[in-house]
Amino acid sequence: MKEFRGQTLSWQIVNGAIELALHRDPCNEIGSLTLDELERFAAALPGLESEAHALIVHSTQKAGFSAGADLRELFLRGQEMEKVAAVRGVREFLERIHAVMNALDAAPLTTIAAVHGVTFGGGFELALVCDIIIADRMARFCFPGLRLGLIPGFGGIPRLKRDLGNAAIRDLLLTGRSFNVMKAQQIGLVSQIAAEGEALRVARATASQVGKFDRWTTAAAKAFVKPIPYEELKQEINIFCDLYSRPAVEEGLRRFVENEGVQPYLP
């Protein structure tokens, strides 16, 4: 499928680059519907690769790239069933989204995340599967999971370990604080900084540049420098599911979902 317009995301080929746009209100929270459409994209990707040399993932939502997993859905689904069934459901969801993330990670194209605003949790993890992160000056990166009693679950920790120094990862995870774009570039997370509202334009310029190279050479170079940490990714799912089964997580999710204050996104 060369073009797709879904409820949470869309894709098309523009000047030899696949552009995957996220557009779910309010800030691209990733739940079942987004996962269904991401799986659809991952299935279509091999058919798109012959016509494109790059993939750009971006958001059309004003608030940001993505606020991460749909915590409201996670909480409400958990309320509808016994704990054992809820944990099984979470594991199935994680295995499915890991399959999508791994497919994007391994795609033989140069992949670029063009991010702005809130790039939190699962949204941050989606950016981390890309080869290059280009960030708007107002982007913020955060893994707030620990305040809910969880670790990142969409492959974030193994991919952070692949890309960054351990001290920076500990700072991100253990404080739950958000990093601005200057800090993110300083630690090696962000490749290029764009002016406000210009991340997609800068990503398109970068996609145009990488399109000058032989695709087989690009694919060989990428496979050589960017191994996928499959074993650690499996471990992450196991740890996440162990933590999810604890009562503290249910309480953390309840606090977040029922919070009507103005500061729920401040860790």
Next chain:
Amino acid sequence: MPPTTNHTLDEILNLAALHFKVPRERLTPDDDFFKTLGIDSLQALDLLTRLESHFRIELPDYELQGVSDFRTLASRIQARL
């Protein structure tokens, strides 16, 4: 020499007025900025990013937990200058 707290406070009020398009004279140091500026937590993160950029500091967002007035915000920033 670092700027005084009053100077820092003044810069915060100017920046908030400019970005959120609120008349500067309507903002006072003890205002609840969530109410005065009509912002939510996502917009507060936007304000934080602009403040970090303006003052060339890092201000961990957990230091803003429970902070809602400009004067306390200025003291948090002052401690990082």
